[in-house]
Amino acid sequence: MNPSVFIAGTDTGIGKSLVAASLLRALQARGLRALGMKPVASGCALTPQGWRNDDAELLRTHGSGAPDYALINPFALPEAMAPHLAARHAGVEITVAPLVSAFAALSTMSQCVVVEGVGGWAVPLSDSLMQADVARALRLPVILVVGLRLGCISHALLSARAIAHDGRELLGWIGNQVDPAMLCVDENLATLRERVAAPCLGVLPYASTPDPRELAPLLGGAVDAITSFAYPLAP
16 A cells, blocks of 8 residues: 555644645655545535536645546535535535545555545544544544644644544644734644644644645655555554
8 A cells, every 4th residue: 555644634724735735745855646635525616527626626736647536526515514514415425435446546646645634533424424434444544734723732632532532543743824823833832742642743834825835845744754654554
């Protein structure tokens, strides 16, 4: 199994897509062919090619090559709401089998697949499916993106605890400063480094128009963690 990773977040809107795209660029800078995947996306625009999601398109832009959109984002749901509700409104049931199939196809085209989750960690995808079940089915370790803003310490600790409870390996966490006015950023980071039971793999500063190419050099620790992990992970 190629080295791949599941990108989770402490919440929605904390920069998982930016981190995932930057990580794709960092992996490519190490000479690896890397592709992104957004298994489930809620909040899509109708185009002549079908429903498209901005986050999935960002991953497609910064990956190695341009696979079919349906492989990158198998479940593209129109409405921007909790994915199990968006799926219900669209008359769709999210299931694991198409996600495993798309991941396998992307794996044959690359040396690393960066899989970006939806929302926070404990997200229902259907009446019987949680996001953790996807990471488990793909047999992937997790990197947690911590949105650096007020409340991030509690969110990070609770998310790390939930990931461990769900039987996933937490490779580490990446801080992403989403609030430019956050007070005591360095002190919050120090607390996170002390309290989260996994290493810090990088910190991305706030930028009004962030560019994954420019941020990629800050994620060397994440690349090291992904490429040195002993795959495959038990389901």
